[in-house]
Amino acid sequence: MERIAKISSQKAVVIFSKSSCCMCHAIKRLFYEQGVSPLIHELDEDIKGREMERALMKLGCSPSVPAVFIGGKLIGSADTVMTLQLNGSLKKLLKDAGALWL
Structure with missing residues (x-):
């Protein structure tokens, strides 16, 4: 959990992913595509990927995955x-977090 918290705070948008996952x-x-x-x-x-995956599921x-912060x-x-x-609120979240400037 601590590692996830540390990584997720390193940048405005953090995605925990698997390289083979199509989603x-x-x-x-x-x-x-949005410039982020x-x-x-x-x-x-x-x-420690498996351990982190279990922690994400607990959250x-x-x-x-994908787990977006x-x-x-x-x-x-x-x-x-x-x-x-789709409902238009993603852009506002991104702007508020400093990930988008437009």
Whole structure:
């Protein structure tokens, strides 16, 4: 949990991902296409990735990836992020966190 908290506060947008996950890829593209450069932490490339994945599930991420943090707060996984994008509130969260300047 401590490691997740530390990593998630390193940048305005942090995505915990797995390099082989297609939904993770889609969420990363969504942020890149909006001009946001998130910190990507690939759990399958981390020695403690499994442990971190369990901690993300305890925080409420189901499935565990992608897990998106904006401004150090857990936003959720792909479903939540897509809902925020569709209803227009994702941009406001990104601006408030300092990830977008427009």
